[in-house]
Amino acid sequence: MKRFKDVEHLLRLAVFFLAGLLVFAIARAELVPESFGKLGHYRANAIDDVRARPIAYAGQAACAQCHSDVVDLRAQARHKGIACESCHGPLATHAADPGQMTPKLPDARPLCVHCHAANTGKTKRYPTVDIKEHAGDESCISCHKPHNPKLS
Amino acid sequence: MDTSRRDFLILGSKMFVMTSVAASAFEHVLAGTPEAAATYNTADHWWAMVIDIEKCVGSGHCVKACKLENGVIDEPYYFRTWVERYHVDPLDMDHPKVDSPNGGIDGFPETYPDSTTTGKTFFVPKLCNHCVDSPCTQVCPVGATFRTNDGVVLIDKDYCLGCRYCVQACPYGCRYIDPRTNTADKCTLCYHRITKGLQPACCETCPTGARQLADLKNPKDPVHEFLRTHQIQVLKPQMATGAKIYYSGLDGSVR
Amino acid sequence: MHGVQGFMYPNEIELQWSILIVLYPYITGLVAGAFILASLERVFNVQAVRPTYRLALLTALAFLLVAPLPLQLHLGHPERSFEMYLTPHTTSAMAMFGFVYLWYLMVVLLVEIWLDYRKELVLAFRASTGLTRRFYQVLTLGSNNISPASLRIDDRVGRIVTIIGIPSAFMLHGYVGFIFGSIKANPWWSTPMMPIVFLFSAIVSGIAMVMLLYIVLNWWRRAAIDMVCVDTVARYLFYAFLVDFSLEMLDLIHRIYEADESFRALDFMVHTKLFVSQIVLQIVVGTLVPIALLGAMQLVRVAPRVRVNVYLAAGILTLIGIFAMRWNVVIGGQLFSKSFLGYTTYKLGFATKEGLLPAILLMILPFGILAVLLRILPPWEPAASHEPDAAPEAAAV
Numbered sequence: 188m189k190r191f192k193d194v195e196h197l198l199r200l201a202v203f204f205l206a207g208l209l210v211f212a213i214a215r216a217e218l219v220p221e222s223f224g225k226l227g228h229y230r231a232n233a234i235d236d237v238r239a240r241p242i243a244y245a246g247q248a249a250c251a252q253c254h255s256d257v258v259d260l261r262a263q264a265r266h267k268g269i270a271c272e273s274c275h276g277p278l279a280t281h282a283a284d285p286g287q288m289t290p291k292l293p294d295a296r297p298l299c300v301h302c303h304a305a306n307t308g309k310t311k312r313y314p315t316v317d318i319k320e321h322a323g324d325e326s327c328i329s330c331h332k333p334h335n336p337k338l339s
Numbered sequence: 340m341d342t343s344r345r346d347f348l349i350l351g352s353k354m355f356v357m358t359s360v361a362a363s364a365f366e367h368v369l370a371g372t373p374e375a376a377a378t379y380n381t382a383d384h385w386w387a388m389v390i391d392i393e394k395c396v397g398s399g400h401c402v403k404a405c406k407l408e409n410g411v412i413d414e415p416y417y418f419r420t421w422v423e424r425y426h427v428d429p430l431d432m433d434h435p436k437v438d439s440p441n442g443g444i445d446g447f448p449e450t451y452p453d454s455t456t457t458g459k460t461f462f463v464p465k466l467c468n469h470c471v472d473s474p475c476t477q478v479c480p481v482g483a484t485f486r487t488n489d490g491v492v493l494i495d496k497d498y499c500l501g502c503r504y505c506v507q508a509c510p511y512g513c514r515y516i517d518p519r520t521n522t523a524d525k526c527t528l529c530y531h532r533i534t535k536g537l538q539p540a541c542c543e544t545c546p547t548g549a550r551q552l553a554d555l556k557n558p559k560d561p562v563h564e565f566l567r568t569h570q571i572q573v574l575k576p577q578m579a580t581g582a583k584i585y586y587s588g589l590d591g592s593v594r
Numbered sequence: 595m596h597g598v599q600g601f602m603y604p605n606e607i608e609l610q611w612s613i614l615i616v617l618y619p620y621i622t623g624l625v626a627g628a629f630i631l632a633s634l635e636r637v638f639n640v641q642a643v644r645p646t647y648r649l650a651l652l653t654a655l656a657f658l659l660v661a662p663l664p665l666q667l668h669l670g671h672p673e674r675s676f677e678m679y680l681t682p683h684t685t686s687a688m689a690m691f692g693f694v695y696l697w698y699l700m701v702v703l704l705v706e707i708w709l710d711y712r713k714e715l716v717l718a719f720r721a722s723t724g725l726t727r728r729f730y731q732v733l734t735l736g737s738n739n740i741s742p743a744s745l746r747i748d749d750r751v752g753r754i755v756t757i758i759g760i761p762s763a764f765m766l767h768g769y770v771g772f773i774f775g776s777i778k779a780n781p782w783w784s785t786p787m788m789p790i791v792f793l794f795s796a797i798v799s800g801i802a803m804v805m806l807l808y809i810v811l812n813w814w815r816r817a818a819i820d821m822v823c824v825d826t827v828a829r830y831l832f833y834a835f836l837v838d839f840s841l842e843m844l845d846l847i848h849r850i851y852e853a854d855e856s857f858r859a860l861d862f863m864v865h866t867k868l869f870v871s872q873i874v875l876q877i878v879v880g881t882l883v884p885i886a887l888l889g890a891m892q893l894v895r896v897a898p899r900v901r902v903n904v905y906l907a908a909g910i911l912t913l914i915g916i917f918a919m920r921w922n923v924v925i926g927g928q929l930f931s932k933s934f935l936g937y938t939t940y941k942l943g944f945a946t947k948e949g950l951l952p953a954i955l956l957m958i959l960p961f962g963i964l965a966v967l968l969r970i971l972p973p974w975e976p977a978a979s980h981e982p983d984a985a986p987e988a989a990a991v
Binding site: 196203204218223 | 680
C-alpha cells in the first residue's frame with residue numbers, strides 16, 4: 188500500500204510540470220500575433236505588409252496619359268510591343284509628379300545590344316547585328332530613332 | 340433655378356467628386372497603401388504566369404526590372420528572377436551547356452562562350468513557380484511562408500526565423516536569404532502590383548512579350564487561348580509541386 | 595564565379611547550412627547513443643554495463659543542453675526561435691522537433707536522472723549548509739523522503755521512463771534524419787533510409803563517446819577499469835557498427851545500381867570534392883579501421899592493457915568517422931547544383947558567426963558542462979542494482 192509520504196515527491200514533480208505547462212499556455216496567449224491563423228497557418232496581416240510595397244514602375248497606361256504622341260508614333264513601328272519603362276526604367280515617381288523627377292535618358296548603345304546583339308539564341312526572324320561590324324563605336328541612335336527604328 | 344443650371348451643377352459636382360477620388364486613388368496606387376485596393380477579392384483570382392520560350396531573346400530587362408521594383412540586393416548575386424542560356428549539342432544531348440552571367444541582368448555576351456555553331460541555343464527565364472503543393476511552405480517551421488487564397492506564395496519577413504529550411508526544400512533554386520534582413524526572400528509575383536491591376540515588373544518590361552501574367556479564374560484572360568493552342572510544360576514535373584509557371588516550347592534538356 | 599564549377603542556379607552558389615548544422619546532428623546523435631547505452635542496463639538488464647549507466651545519462655544531458663546552441667547561432671533571427679513553440683507548423687519536421695527535444699529533455703532525461711539521483715541529492719541537502727544547501731534543496735524539489743518504499747517507487751517509475759525513453763531517443767535523432775530525408779528537392783538527402791542511417795550512426799557515436807569517457811575519466815581518477823564492462827560496451831559498439839555499415843553500404847549499392855538522373859553528378863562529387871571526407875575519413879578511417887580493431891578484439895585474446903588502448907583508438911576514430919558522416923550529408927548535399935550541371939565550394943570562415951572557432955567552442959562546451967555535472971552528481975559511487983524487485987542497498991556516501 189503506497190503511503191502518500193512515499194509518492195509525495197512524484198506529486199511535487201507533477202506540480203512542477205503543470206506549472207510549466209501553465210506558463211507555456213499564458214505565453215502562447217500573449218505572444219502569438221493577433222492575425223495569425225485567420226486565413227491559414229500564417230499571420231494574415233503579412234499579406235497587407237506585402238501589398239504595402241511602393242510601386243516603382245508606373246505601367247504603360249500611366250505614360251500614355253501625358254505622352255500619347257509618342258505612343259501613337261511607336262504604334263506604327265516595330266517597337267510597338269515594348270513598354271516605355273522597359274527602356275526608360277522605373278518612372279512611377281515621375282508619373283505621380285512629373286515636375287518632381289525628370290527621367291534621365293538611357294544610354295542607347297549598351298541598351299540596344301541587350302536585344303539586338305547577334306546571338307545564336309535569338310530566332311531567325313529577329314533582327315540582330317554584330318555590333319562592332321555594324322556600327323563600330325558609334326551609338327545606335329545616331330542612325331536609328333528608338334521610337335521608330337526602321338531606316339526609311 | 341431653371342433645370343439646365345441645376346443639371347449642370349449636379350453633373351459638375353459629380354465630375355469633381357469622381358476626378359478627385361480617381362486622383363487620390365491613383366496616389367494610393369503609387370504610394371502602395373492597401374486601403375484603396377480594398378475591393379480586391381482573393382476568391383476572384385488564381386494567378387499564374389505563361390512564358391513563351393520561343394519569344395525570349397535574353398535581353399535581361401526582366402531581371403533588371405525585378406531588382407528595381409522590389410529592391411532586390413545587387414551584391415553578391417541574389418535573384419528573384421533570372422535568365423539561363425542553354426546550348427544543346429546534338430552529340431551530347433544529356434549535358435546542355437548552361438550559363439547565366441549575373442543572372443542575365445545585362446543580357447548575354449554576343450557570342451556563345453566557345454563559339455559553337457552546331458546545336459541549338461535558347462533562353463529560359465526562371466522565377467518562383469508559386470506551386471500549389473509548395474514544398475517550401477510545407478517545411479516552414481513557423482508559418483512564415485504561405486500560399487494566399489489567390490495562388491501566390493509569399494513570405495512574412497517579420498515572422499521568418501531565417502532557418503533556411505525553405506531554401507533547401509525548393510527544387511527550383513528560387514529562394515535565398517536576404518543578407519540585409521536575414522530572412523528568406525523570393526519572387527512575390529509582384530503581389531503589390533497585380534492586386535492593383537498592374538502587371539508584374541518582369542512582364543511589364545519584357546520587350547518581346549515572352550512573359551505574360553495569367554489569371555486563370557478570369558474567363559477573358561488571353562491565357563486560356565494560349566494554353567489551348569500551345570504545348571505546355573512546367574519545370575521538374577516529377578516533383579509534383581503543382582508549379583504554376585507554364586512554359587511553352589520548353590526543351591527536354593532544361594534542368 | 596569563384597568556387598563554382600559548371601552551372602549552378604544563381605541562388606544556390608552560397609551554402610545555406612554551415613558547419614553548425616553539421617554539429618547539430620552530431621551532438622543529438624551522441625545524446626541518443628549515450629541514452630541507448632544507458633537503457634541497455636536499465637531495461638534490457640545487461641548488468642555488465644552498469645558502471646557506465648550514470649555516466650551515460652550525464653553525458654546525454656551535457657550534450658543535450660548544448661544541442662540548441664549551434665541552431666541559435668545559425669538562425670537569421672534567433673530571437674524569434676520561440677515562434678516554433680507558439681505557432682508550430684505541423685507539416686514541418688523542424689517545428690515538431692522542438693517538441694520532441696523538449697519532451698526528451700524534460701520528461702525523459704531530466705526525470706530519469708532526478709529519480710536515479712534523488713537519494714544522493716537529499717543526502718547532499720542534509721549534509722550541506724548555506725547556499726549549497728539551498729542549491730540541493732531546489733534540485734530535490736523540496737522533497738526529503740528517501741525511505742526504502744519511496745526509492746522502490748522511484749525505481750519502478752524510472753524503469754517506465756526509460757522504456758518510454760527508448761522510442762523518444764529514437765525520435766530525437768530519427769527526426770533529424772527525417773528533416774533531411776524528407777526533402778524531395780535534394781537527391782543526396784531524399785531517402786526513407788535517412789532516419790535509420792542517422793539513428794544507427796548516432797548509436798555508434800554515443801556508445802563510443804561513453805566508452806571513451808569511461809576509460810579516460812577512470813584513468814584520470816586512477817580508478818580501476820571494469821574490464822567486463824568495457825569489453826561489453828565495445829562488443830555492443832561492434833554490433834551497432836556492423837548494422838550501421840550495412841545500412842550505409844545498402845544505400846550506396848542501391849544508388850550505384852539504379853543510377854538515376856542524379857547519380858553521375860553525385861558520383862563525381864564523391865570522387866572529387868568529398869574524397870577526403872567521405873572515402874578516407876568516413877569509410878576507411880572512421881568505419882573500416884574501427885570495425886577491424888573491435889572485431890579483432892572479439893576474436894583474439896590480448897592483455898587488458900592492450901585491449902583498452904585498442905578501444906581508445908577505435909573510439910576516437912569512430913567519433914571522427916561519424917563527424918565526417920554528418921559533414922558529408924549536410925555539406926555534401928549542398929555542394930552540387932540541383933541542375934546536376936555544376937558544383938560550388940564551401941567557404942568555412944574561422945572567427946565568424948558560423949565559422950570553425952564557434953564550432954570548436956561548441957564541441958568543447960559539453961565537456962565543461964559534464965565536468966560540472968560530475969561534480970554535482972558523481973556517477974562513481976556503487977549505487978543499487980536496477981534489477982527489478984531487488985531491494986535497494988544503502989549506498990556508501
